[in-house]
Amino acid sequence: MIVHQQVSTDLSPQDVQASIDAVYDQMRVLVASHGGRPGLRQALRPLRERLRVLQETEALQVAARFDSHFQAEYDAAQALIAEARELLR
Amino acid sequence: MTRYLPPATQPWSRRIERRHTPKTGSYSSFRQCLRWEFGFSCAFCLLHETDLSQVGVEGWSLMQAEHRISQSDDPSQRHIYSNCFYICERCNKSRGAMSNHEHGLALLDPCTVAWADHFERVGDTVRPRPNNHSAQYTWEIYDLDDPSKVQTRERRRYWLERYAEALLDCANLELMLLDKAVDEADDRDSAKTDRRLAVAQSLRRIESSLLEKLAEFSPIPKNRSSSCRCGRTEHLSLFEGLAEQTIDLPELLTQAKKHRKE
Numbered sequence: 001m002i003v004h005q006q007v008s009t010d011l012s013p014q015d016v017q018a019s020i021d022a023v024y025d026q027m028r029v030l031v032a033s034h035g036g037r038p039g040l041r042q043a044l045r046p047l048r049e050r051l052r053v054l055q056e057t058e059a060l061q062v063a064a065r066f067d068s069h070f071q072a073e074y075d076a077a078q079a080l081i082a083e084a085r086e087l088l089r
Numbered sequence: 090m091t092r093y094l095p096p097a098t099q100p101w102s103r104r105i106e107r108r109h110t111p112k113t114g115s116y117s118s119f120r121q122c123l124r125w126e127f128g129f130s131c132a133f134c135l136l137h138e139t140d141l142s143q144v145g146v147e148g149w150s151l152m153q154a155e156h157r158i159s160q161s162d163d164p165s166q167r168h169i170y171s172n173c174f175y176i177c178e179r180c181n182k183s184r185g186a187m188s189n190h191e192h193g194l195a196l197l198d199p200c201t202v203a204w205a206d207h208f209e210r211v212g213d214t215v216r217p218r219p220n221n222h223s224a225q226y227t228w229e230i231y232d233l234d235d236p237s238k239v240q241t242r243e244r245r246r247y248w249l250e251r252y253a254e255a256l257l258d259c260a261n262l263e264l265m266l267l268d269k270a271v272d273e274a275d276d277r278d279s280a281k282t283d284r285r286l287a288v289a290q291s292l293r294r295i296e297s298s299l300l301e302k303l304a305e306f307s308p309i310p311k312n313r314s315s316s317c318r319c320g321r322t323e324h325l326s327l328f329e330g331l332a333e334q335t336i337d338l339p340e341l342l343t344q345a346k347k348h349r350k351e
Contacts, residue, residue: 024182052236059240066244069143070252073302077255077295084262084292087285088269 013061016054023051092335093306096246096344098135100204100215101330105132107171107200108328111318116154116168121317123154125324127175128331129310132199134233135215136177138310140241145312153181157198162188174199183232194226204330208233213242249306253345256299256338263292300338308335 011019027047034040109122129138131152141151155176158166166172189196197207207224208215214234217224228234270285308327315325326332336344 055236059236062237062240070248073298080291081258084266084288
């Protein structure tokens with residue numbers, strides 16, 4: 001099980017989703033196979049860390065999705081606002 | 090008047106009172122009732138459909154039905170409407186098949202308690218209130234502040250505020266340019282007057298396109314269904330805890346002004 005692998009920044013949103021799903025699946029398999037013995041929390045910890053790294057990558061993709069959707073109109077407005085201010089001088 | 094989601098949704102100030110009474114059937118047939126019932130929002134982490142996709146969530150599994158009493162704990166609850174909640178995929182994945190109670194702690198139910206009594210919005214996070222163990226447990230099980238949820242809340246707030254500020258600037262500058270163009274129309278530089286009028290007109294147009302984009306933050310999505318399994322239409326409205334937070338354009342612009350002064 002690879003849990004400490006760095007997440008590539010080149011992963012597509014679909015790849016990140018699939019990786020997150022895979023980590024959840026691994027966690028659930030671990031929980032199911034542990035049979036209530038102590039030490040489950042410790043066993044889950046590396047997977048939890050892996051999940052956090054993937055969620056942080058997902059967070060960057062969320063920001064990129066929002067920005068690509070809203071940036072163009074905003075930039076066009078800002079260019080006009082700057083020109084209007086110039087013409088008011 | 091058009092209303093918008095607030096830049097920062099606060100935990101619901103009252104419990105979500107169920108108004109829908111769908112005919113019995115498979116839980117998947119409750120979907121439209123659940124969308125309306127929970128204001129097109131994740132009942133737990135407060136993210137709205139529009140936060141998750143600007144093109145609509147239907148068909149993408151981004152919002153799902155959650156079983157409070159999990160299917161593994163009690164299969165007989167699978168198709169009981171009162172056991173179903175509208176929830177984002179991230180919260181659903183995080184909970185997985187976890188039971189709704191463990192070690193004397195139980196998951197909080199937004200249809201029974203006011204979320205604001207148990208959680209508070211701190212920046213772009215939704216934190217359990219201090220010493221509230223059930224809230225802490227619920228927060229952990231649903232991972233209410235996983236980085237992608239926090240980022241999603243931050244981006245909605247950011248863009249709503251930026252667009253409101255830009256709208257304010259466009260509206261003010263359009264009027265100022267128009268005044269200046271008219272006041273100085275007798276000057277020799279008619280090219281400058283013409284340019285002022287042209288830019289004022291462009292500002293007017295860009296206001297329209299900013300407003301069009303802002304409309305994507307409508308609390309009732311364009312692709313909502315106008316019918317549900319109840320077969321009635323009088324309860325196709327937002328629940329109070331969300332409705333009271335929505336804002337109209339003047340309020341949004343006032344907030345932008347205030348934000349700018351700060």
